[in-house]
Each structure stands twice: as structure tokens, then as C-alpha cells.
Amino acid sequence: MLRDPQVLIVGAGPVGVALACELLQQGISLRIVDKVERLDDTDPHSRGILIWPRSLEVLRRIQVSDRLVARGHRTAGVNYYSGGRLLGPARLDRIPDTPYPFLLTLPQRETEKVLRERFTELGGHVERGVAMEELSGDPDAPVVALRHSDGRREVVTPGWVIGADGPASVVRDQLGIRFDGDPIDVTYAIGDAPVTGRLARNAQYYYSRHGVIALVPLRDGHYRIAANVPHRTEADGPPSREYLQSLLAKRACREVTVGEPDWTRSFRPRLGMAENFRKGRCFLAGDAAHVVSPAGGQGLNVGFLDAASLGWRLAGVIRGELPERVLDEYDHERRSAAARMSRTSAAQARFGLQRRRTRIAVRDMLFVVGRMTGLVQRVLVPLLSQTDVTYGEQITEPFIWRHPSPVRPGQRLPMFASLDLATYTVLLWPGRRPSADWALVQAELARQFPDHVGIRDLASVPGPTQAILCRALGRRPAVAVARPDGHLSLLVPVERVDRAVSFIGSATVSSNIAGIRSDTLSRRSDIYHRGSTMENLR
Secondary structure (H helix, E strand, C coil): CCCCCCEEEECCCHHHHHHHHHHHHCCCCEEEEECCCCCCCCCCCCCCCEECHHHHHHHHHHCCHHHHHHHCEEECEEEEEECCEEEEEEEHHHCCCCCCCCEEECCHHHHHHHHHHHHHHCCCCEEECEEEEEEECCCCCCEEEEEECCCCEEEECCCEEEECCCCCCHHHHHHCCCEECCECCCEEEEEEEEEEECCCCCEEEEEECCEEEEEEECCCCEEEEEEEECCCCHHHCCCCHHHHHHHHHHHCCCCEEECCCCEEEEECCECEEECCCEECCEEECHHHCEECCHHHCCHHHHHHHHHHHHHHHHHHHHCCCCCCHHHHHHHHHHHHHHHHHHHHHHHHHHHHCCCCHHHHHHHHHHHHHHHHHCHHHHHHHHHHHCCCCCCHHHCCCCCCCCCCCCCCCCCECCCCCCCCCCCCEEEEECCCCCCCCHHHHHHHHHHCCCCCCEEEEHHHCCHHHHHHHHHHHCCCCEEEEECCCCEEEEEEEHHHHHHHHHHHHHHCCHHHCCCCCHHHHCCCCCCCCCCCCHHHHC
16 A cells, blocks of 8 residues: 555545546556445445446446446436426437447446446555545645544645545545535435336436426336425435325326335435635545536536546646646536536426426427427437537637538547547548548658657548548548547648647647656557447447
8 A cells, every 4th residue: 555645535436436447547556545434235225326428438448338338227318298298308329429329327336336346457445444534734735634444543645635525525625615505495305116107218307387207217127216395304204105106196197106115315405516626736526526406317427527537637747748737627627517517407407397387388398399400309418418518618729720520629529449548649530532642641640740649540440430520520631639538629631730739749748758658658449449430339
């Protein structure tokens, strides 16, 4: 065990362990501690169960996505109802450019188990029964006091500290970072139970004048049931089977039978967001940084994107490859993304909690029109799947070429098998119809870039992927620069390759890279060894 690691992660929940895997995979030494001494594998409470497509894409970086899919339940989309009448589906199975065109449901304890297994494979070890007691010193030189379960006190001086210790974050409190938010005036009843009857295979949201109820399929005929309810106190006890049955009868208008629940509870969520996600050499991620409305089932997913965004940056800075300013971009990007998702989840909750007939009629009409015009598929589906997350405000290089491409700097690229895990990747795109001398052109283009960046010639990708790339990058030959997390940094025509070379020079610290071991820098397609076609990725 390293006494003073490069990184100390406080909190071994799913976000903390995912981030630990990301860092270990890139050769960063770390310790991860958690105050919980023993895990209770018999606890039936499944907590967060929804994993959306973008989360599976970024979790592929640490080789856990296929394992999660193997253990979980796939759902093709989400059906929306009003008064028992189908308004329409949001179909994830029609997302054209992801290897994971579905909603995955899996109890959080199973998700955490998969992440811990991968962490162990990478040589990691979670130190349980170890709580952070104090974070002192300058935020740029943190000193951490740890309290072990046997009473022993340990003082460590890690290079960096990450707080992934949940909504009541001790790291956040010790840093003095304000957490703005209050309990919302809505109580939710949730639980997992077997449900039988005539039900769609998709996840289902039922809107009614009595409130909203959601049914999300799990494995073996079980469903997550979630509904807004009148305020309940501890004296009311957990919601009973009969209570859930009555909610379904009133709101879903379906003849279904609820079996004995595995667990139930009611709660009032306290939503909020940290004023900053970074202070000196200390960071916040996951619920320590933000708590969004449970209405959209996005909380865990926002945390996974935090881990993906911070991991490559912090590893690059520690190795001396990236300038430290990229860490400020984590703070700005992820706060903006979390704020957007918080607004979206709150709006989704309000969308369903209409009581007046006129407002209900307008809401239903808007959804039907959106379905008929394709807006549901073009707008709502990317929003739910988080494939529309954009970091455009932080891309400093202007989009200097008027290119008929739907992908702009900061947006996600559908390139999963081709990106370097540790550094920027230069993508050489021959266009819709490669010229006869493209091999010579791409060789000349590649020679202009330094050895420390990944370079991928896209002329060799199979036909189905070619079509996807044509929609993303346009029909003309181009040079694209992609970040390790799959977002586009720059897109220029091949005639302006100098812009891409200049961008790489300003975005990396090339003078420090010569001494870095090549095996560390080349962690790329070996991890995605199954190829780059969408069929193979599925």
C-alpha cells in the first residue's frame, strides 16, 4: 500500500471505482478508501438501476460495458402514456451510431460488483473501514487525515484528492465548497416487485391527474416501480404491496398484479449542486458534486460521465503530457452538463405532474406532434441517452471550416474502437469517395504529427461504419482531432492540416513526453481489439 499516492479517492461507490479503474489503466498510482467496513451483499435495495447508452460507451474504456450488458436487462426504449393511452415511444433501438442502442437495467449492487472485479484485475484494492477525518493544508498541497476502523489515525499527503463520497460529502465539506439545493416538495415511493399482466416490454411512464408512475423492467419478471405520492412520514412505514397496487390501478389503468416487493421506501430527494467541482488539487465527482431529480433516472449516469471526463485529464497532467489548465475545463464542462441534466430532469418531472385538463391536453398534444414530426426521436432520445452532451464552450480552437457536418467541436463522435485512451487521436478521413492517391495523402498527413498522439486512417473501416462517419464528418476529406473521451476537438479540411498540428502542439506538453514509456502512451485499440464496426461493437 502506498502511503502517499499520486491520487487519493474518497468513496468506493460506482463513480469512485470507475474513476480508479480509469487512472490505474493509465499507470497512475492511487488509494481508494471508504468508511463502510463491510458490504452487505444481501441488501435487496437496488438503488440506481438505469444505465443509458452514453454511459456504456464511456465505461467501455475500462472494459466493463460488455460485462454489465451480460448481467443486465435490455430495453428498447421508453413508452409514454396519458390516462392509460399511449402517447408514443422514445426508441433507443433506433439510435444509429452507438454500439449500445438500448436502455440497460441492472441493480446498482451488480454494477458495483462488476466495477470492483475490474478494479481488482487492474491490481487495485479498496481500503474499507477507512474514513477521511480531515482535509487540511493548502488546496494545492492537500494533507489528509484518515481514521481506520481500529481507531488508528493516518496522515497522508497525496498529490491529488477526489471526493466521490456521496451527497453528504466530507471532502466537499472540508473544502468549504457550498452545496446549493433544498429538498423538493415531492415525495416518491419506490420499490422492486414482480408484476404480472399485460405490459409493454419497454420502460413505461404513465401520466395521470393523480400523478405519475413509472414501471421499468428488470430481470425475471421484476419491475422497478416509482411514483410521486402524498407526503409520508416514518410512522407510515414503507409502502406496502397493496399501496403500490392501488397506485398502478389509478394511474396506469392496467389490469396488472403486483407481487410481494423485494423492498420499498419513500423519500423526499434533496437536489443540489456544488459551487465548484475543483479547488486546487481537489475534485468532486458523482453525488458529491451534484444530485439531480430521480425523475429521469440519470443520477448515476451523470457520475459516470464525470469519471470519464476527469480521468483522462488528471492522468495526462500527472504524466506531464497535458497542461494543468485542462483540469479547470473539467470543472466548467461537468458543472454545465450536470446543471443541464438537472434542469431537464426537473422539467420532465413537471411535464408529468399536470393536474388541469387544459394543460394535460396541451402536454399530450405536444408529445404526439413531437412523435409525428420526429422531434421525439431527434431531441428526446439523445437527451435521455446523453449522446447529445456537448462541451463546445470549452473548445478554444474555432470551427474555421464551413463544413456540411452535423458534428461540431465539443460534440460526441461515433468512434469507439479507434480512440487512444490516454491522449488525443488524429483521425484522417478520406471522405465519402477516397481518391486513388489517398494512401500517399494520409501518409504525408500523418508525418506532420508528433509521435505522442494516436493517428488513425479511417479509409479502412468497413462499409456500415463508413456511412456513420460520413454523416458525422461530412463527404469531403478532413482531419479530425478527438479527445480520449470521444468528443471532437477540431475538424479541418486536409488542406488546413497545419491547424490540427498547431492544436496538438498547444493542447499537449510535448516536451515532457519523450521520456514517457511507449506502452503507457499506446493504450488504445488493444483495449478495443474486436474492431470498429458497429456490428462488432455490439
